[in-house]
Every structure is written in C-alpha cells, then in structure tokens.
Amino acid sequence: MSTAGRRQFIGQCVGLLGSGGIMAALLATATRLAEALPAWALRPPGALPEDDFSAACLRCGLCVRACPFDILHLAHIDDGVTLGTPYFVARQRACEMCVDIPCAVSCPTDALTVPKAGIGAARMGLARMTGPDTCYSINGTAQCGACYLACPIKDAAITMAPRRAGARLYFEPTVNAAHCTGCGKCEQACVTREASIKVLPIGLARHDRHGVSRRGAG
Amino acid sequence: MPRRGWLVRHRWLLLRRLAQLGLLAAFLAGPWFGVWILSGDLASSVLFDTLPLTDPLVLLQALVAGHGAQWAALSGGALVLLAYTVLGGRSYCAWVCPLSLVTDLAAGLRRWIGLGRGWQIRRQTRRLVLAAVLVASAASGTLVWEWINPITMLQRGILFGMGAGWALILAVFVFDLAVSAHGWCGHLCPVGAFYGLVGRVARVRVNAAARTHCTDCGDCFRICPEPQVIAPALKPASPDASPVILDGDCLNCGRCLDVCEEDVFTFGTRHATVPLRGPGNDHHARDTLRSPVLDQGPPDHDR
Numbered sequence: 001m002s003t004a005g006r007r008q009f010i011g012q013c014v015g016l017l018g019s020g021g022i023m024a025a026l027l028a029t030a031t032r033l034a035e036a037l038p039a040w041a042l043r044p045p046g047a048l049p050e051d052d053f054s055a056a057c058l059r060c061g062l063c064v065r066a067c068p069f070d071i072l073h074l075a076h077i078d079d080g081v082t083l084g085t086p087y088f089v090a091r092q093r094a095c096e097m098c099v100d101i102p103c104a105v106s107c108p109t110d111a112l113t114v115p116k117a118g119i120g121a122a123r124m125g126l127a128r129m130t131g132p133d134t135c136y137s138i139n140g141t142a143q144c145g146a147c148y149l150a151c152p153i154k155d156a157a158i159t160m161a162p163r164r165a166g167a168r169l170y171f172e173p174t175v176n177a178a179h180c181t182g183c184g185k186c187e188q189a190c191v192t193r194e195a196s197i198k199v200l201p202i203g204l205a206r207h208d209r210h211g212v213s214r215r216g217a218g
Numbered sequence: 219m220p221r222r223g224w225l226v227r228h229r230w231l232l233l234r235r236l237a238q239l240g241l242l243a244a245f246l247a248g249p250w251f252g253v254w255i256l257s258g259d260l261a262s263s264v265l266f267d268t269l270p271l272t273d274p275l276v277l278l279q280a281l282v283a284g285h286g287a288q289w290a291a292l293s294g295g296a297l298v299l300l301a302y303t304v305l306g307g308r309s310y311c312a313w314v315c316p317l318s319l320v321t322d323l324a325a326g327l328r329r330w331i332g333l334g335r336g337w338q339i340r341r342q343t344r345r346l347v348l349a350a351v352l353v354a355s356a357a358s359g360t361l362v363w364e365w366i367n368p369i370t371m372l373q374r375g376i377l378f379g380m381g382a383g384w385a386l387i388l389a390v391f392v393f394d395l396a397v398s399a400h401g402w403c404g405h406l407c408p409v410g411a412f413y414g415l416v417g418r419v420a421r422v423r424v425n426a427a428a429r430t431h432c433t434d435c436g437d438c439f440r441i442c443p444e445p446q447v448i449a450p451a452l453k454p455a456s457p458d459a460s461p462v463i464l465d466g467d468c469l470n471c472g473r474c475l476d477v478c479e480e481d482v483f484t485f486g487t488r489h490a491t492v493p494l495r496g497p498g499n500d501h502h503a504r505d506t507l508r509s510p511v512l513d514q515g516p517p518d519h520d521r
Contacts, residue, residue: 020346020353028354031365054360056285058276059370060262061378065248074374076381083365084261084374108262108270108290109280 038080039200041087042184044072045095045122046104046112050201056111059084066106069096090184090199095124097152097183120153123202125182127158127175131196137171138163138196147173147197150189158186173197221479230472237313245377260314260373261364262294270294274302275412276370279363282356299416305470307417311403311410312471316376317369320387321403324394325443336398339405341446341467348408368402369409400443410467417466424468424475425486426451426461432482438474448474452482462488 035054037043044063047053063086064072071088075081086103088095097119104112115121127147129135136144137160151158156179160171173186175197184199225232241256245263248254257264262272272294280286302310311318328336354362364370368390375383390402403410426432429452438452439445447465454460475483 016346020350023347023350024353024357027350027362027365028358031354031360031362032358034365035360051359052285055283056280057361058262058272058280058286058291059361059364059374060258060272061374062258062262062264064378065257074378076375076379076383077371077386078382084370106264108272108294109286109288111285 035082036080037082037087037201039198039204040089040091041075041079041081042090042095042124042182042199042201044086044088044103044112045097045101045119045124045181046107046115047124048111048113053111054082054085056109057085058109058111060108061086062106062108063103063112066102068098068102069093071095072103088184090125090187091195092188094184094188095181097122097181120179120181122181122183124184125199126177126202127180127182127184127186127197127199129173129175129196130198130200131192131194132172134192134194135173135196136191137173140168140170143171144191145171145173146189146191147186150185152183152185153179153181157181227476230476234313234471235319238316238319241314242316242373242376245373249377259370259377260316261370262291269297271298273370274299274416275409276361276364278352278412279355279361282352283359283361302413302416303419304421306420306422306468307413307415307466308410308469309417309420309422310413311407312469315369315409316373317387317390318403320372320391321394321400324391325400327395328399329440333395334399336396336401338398339401341405341444343405344407344411344414347406348411351408363408367409369407404443414466417468418464420466421487422470422485423488424451424463424470424472425484425490426463426482427484427486427490428480428482429453429461431480433480435479437477437479438483441473441477443471443473444468460490462486462490464488 037050043050043053044067048056059074061074064074071093072086073079073088075083075085075087077083081087099119101114101119101122104114107113129138132138136142145160148154148158148160157176158180159174159176161174163170163172175186182199182202186197187195187199190197244255245257245259248257254267255265256271257267260273261276262270264270270290270293272291274295277286277291277295280291286292305313328334351363366386368386371383372387375381375387394401394403398405426448432452438448442448444465444467447463447468450459450465451461451463470485472485475481475485
C-alpha cells in the first residue's frame with residue numbers, strides 16, 4: 001500500500017472509530033438519562049434493583065399479559081418511566097399478590113424472578129405514613145383504619161398502634177418493614193384526597209439509598 | 219401498459235402485507251378476543267402459551283449489558299435467529315417489521331410525487347449505529363436501542379397503548395418522505411443492519427434466474443429499497459457469476475418478482491449457482507413465457 005493509500009486507510013479507520021465512539025457515548029448517556037422510575041411507579045413483584053432491571057427487561061409485556069388483574073402498564077414515551085418497562089400505580093390499582101406470581105413466572109429473563117420464599121418475600125416498595133397530618137385516624141377526623149383493613153397481611157405488615165395525645169386516644173397505622181411487600185393496597189384504600197399512606201421505593205422509604213437491596217429481597 | 223394483471227404485479231406485496239398484519243392480528247387476538255396465539259410483543263413473545271420467541275438483537279443488547287442469559291430468552295432468541303438464517307435475515311424487515319408499513323408508505327408517496335432519492339446517507343451508517351448500540355449497551359449496562367427503537371415502540375404502542383410514541387413514528391415517516399428515500403430502513407436502522415448480517419448466510423434468496431431475458435427496463439431497480447444488491451446478480455461482470463442475490467441487505471420482499479414483466483426473478487436458495495434452465499425449470503424459459511396471450515402484441519415498457 002502506498003503512503004497516500006495507507007494514510008487514507010488510517011484516516012478512514014480513525015473517522016469510523018471516532019464517529020462510532022461519539023455515537024456510542026451519546027447513546028449510552030442519553031439512554032441512562034432517559035431512564036427513570038418515579039416514586040409513584042412500582043415494579044412488579046420479584047423485580048431486580050432498578051439499574052439491573054432496565055438491562056434485564058426486554059420490554060416484551062409478557063408480565064402485563066400474565067397479570068390476571070390487568071394492573072401492569074408498559075411505559076409510554078411520555079409516562080416518565082423507562083420506555084417500554086412494566087410498572088403499576090398503587091393508588092390506581094394495587095398488586096393483588098397472587099400466590100403463584102404469574103407476572104414473574106412469565107418473564108423470559110431474570111428481570112422478574114419468583115421469590116424463593118413466595119409472594120410474601122416480594123419487596124415492590126415499602127409503605128410509609130407520608131401524611132400523618134391528613135390521616136383521619138391520626139388527626140381524629142374518624143376512626144378510619146381503611147389501610148389496615150385493606151392490607152393482605154394485616155397485623156403483620158400494618159398494625160393500628162394505640163397512641164395518646166393529651167386526653168385523646170387514637171390509632172396510628174404503623175408499617176412493619178419486615179413484612180410489608182409494597183403491594184400498595186393501603187395506598188389504594190386510603191380515603192383522604194391525597195393518600196396519607198404511600199408505597200415508596202425501598203431506598204426512599206428507608207432514608208437510605210443503599211439500605212435494602214431489592215435483589216436480596218427478590 | 220403492463221401485460222400482467224394487477225394481482226400478479228402485486229402478489230408478493232399483498233402476501234407481505236398479509237404476513238405483517240396477520241402477525242399483528244395474532245398478537246391482538248389474545249387481548250381483544252381471548253384467543254391467545256402470540257402473547258407479548260416482537261421483543262419477546264410466547265407462541266400458543268408454550269414456545270418462547272425472542273428478538274435476537276434485543277437479547278444481544280441484554281446479554282452485552284450483563285443480563286438475559288435465561289433459558290426462555292436464549293432458546294427463544296436461538297429459535298428466531300435460526301428461522302431467519304433460513305428465511306433470509308432481512309425478511310424480518312419486509313415481512314414482519316410493522317414500521318415498514320410506515321416507511322413503505324413514505325417511499326411510495328415519494329415515488330408518486332417524483333421526489334427522487336433525496337439526501338442519501340451512506341448505507342454503511344446503519345452498521346456503525348449497530349456497533350455503537352452494542353458498545354453503548356455494554357458500557358452503560360442497559361438496552362440502549364430499546365430507548366428509541368421505533369419498531370418496538372410502534373408494535374408495543376399498537377398492542378399496549380402508544381402514548382406520545384406516535385410522534386417518533388411520525389418523525390420517521392417525515393424523514394423518509396421529505397428528506398431521504400428509504401432513509402430510515404436503508405441507512406440508519408441497526409435492526410435492519412443486524413438482520414442484514416444474518417442475511418449473509420441465509421438460505422432463501424432472490425434469484426435472477428432468467429437474467430438473460432432482462433430488457434434493461436429498470437423497473438426492479440426503481441422499486442427495490444436496496445437497489446445496489448441487484449446488479450451483481452442481474453448484470454454480472456462474468457456470465458458464469460451466480461444469479462443469486464447474495465447481498466445480506468436484500469429484504470426478500472419480492473417486489474422485483476412483482477414488477478418484472480419478463481419474470482427474471484424467482485425465489486430459490488443461495489446455492490443455485492448457475493441460471494436455472496432445463497426441463498425442471500422451464501417456466502423460466504422464454505418459450506413458455508411467450509404464451510399466446512402474451513404474444514398478442516409487442517411488449518410495451520412505457521410505464
């Protein structure tokens with residue numbers, strides 16, 4: 001190969017690698033930036049931690065089809081959730097906690113895996129009393145307990161703890177993180193306009209981003 | 219005027235549309251009518267509640283991102299890959315991909331208006347995009363192309379609800395219509411690039427078997443979304459060269475079979491090395507072509 005030819009060849013290679021590299025960097029950055037799971041969106045039971053989930057989920061919707069209660073959505077481009085990935089909104093329709101977890105069974109990858117200890121070991125999030133001032137039971141509007149009654153593992157995941165404020169006796173809905181699966185039944189049932197109890201992503205609920213591994217729970 | 223009827227001149231196009239829409243129907247029969255033929259979507263699905271099928275490129279992105287090494291995904295991906303190594307890699311683009319309904323409409327409109335080929339990006343670009351997608355998936359640990367893939371977005375939109383995804387589909391349509399003929403599928407789409415690589419070993423190929431009958435009318439070149447693949451088979455430098463279109467970028471769409479008034483093209487395998495002649499294939503021979511019906515007048519190519 002002549003010197004000019006070699007120069008041209010090397011130039012083309014560099015150009016190709018350069019433009020390919022820039023494209024790859026832009027794609028990788030943009031994709032990661034576009035990935036999101038807002039606190040109001042919950043993953044189906046048995047989901048990998050969010051970073052891994054977006055790599056393992058093929059966006060096929062088999063879990064959506066498997067759900068007997070039609071709870072799951074695949075994210076649209078304008079939903080604010082990573083495009084094409086499954087989620088549900090507890091306030092609209094909470095997870096029914098099927099014993100056989102058909103959504104996780106249907107997943108072709110490890111994005112959703114059936115927890116070995118069953119649906120009770122799923123950690124879709126963690127319920128938190130986010131509005132103690134609006135909660136009827138706490139602020140004394142009514143003896144409500146809707147969240148407690150809705151909880152599929154009541155007395156374990158939620159208890160109504162007796163409290164005293166001066167002369168007033170009331171019951172405070174209290175979540176036990178050791179049992180709460182984050183199904184969202186309490187949030188769906190809450191009677192206040194904005195739910196006073198909400199299922200939050202585990203890290204957010206625990207005030208510790210690295211506190212609980214959802215992979216370990218799954 | 220063409221000598222053959224409209225149906226004959228559109229037979230492969232109609233079959234393709236039937237396949238594309240039939241596939242969508244097979245996915246929609248479940249949620250609409252409770253008849254579950256295919257569940258899921260093109261990324262990954264289950265046929266008749268038993269057979270897993272997975273798009274090999276989606277799976278490849280997951281694998282380089284460090285996931286997806288599960289039995290259902292791997293076997294499904296292998297099955298689909300095997301099918302396309304037989305049927306022709308980019309048969310996916312012509313016969314399956316729902317976006318080609320959109321881009322073919324844009325290409326048809328361009329032809330009808332007479333817009334020419336427009337801005338032509340280098341066809342190699344799509345392979346660069348493919349490489350970049352895989353590198354980026356490995357580097358970022360996520361499925362990079364599924365962030366923007368208009369194919370899966372369109373199909374997912376039809377099956378599960380579109381949201382604002384129409385905007386991206388419209389963008390592809392406008393790009394193909396106003397900027398570049400076959401701009402998306404022919405130059406940028408890494409999915410097509412991937413299946414193009416599969417097509418390099420695929421069995422089923424278009425064969426310019428009766429190339430000696432070619433009248434140089436140019437119909438096939440004008441209709442073909444990848445016209446550069448035709449010449450080596452139709453107009454070879456040596457008469458002994460294979461009449462088979464071996465280029466992986468051929469979509470096996472069959473439009474050249476549709477439009478050719480001389481029936482030069484046929485579907486065959488990639489191993490047919492010499493123009494098919496002889497008793498077993500005499501339907502390609504000119505004497506059968508020149509039937510009484512066809513001999514009513516001189517062929518008119520002023521179309």
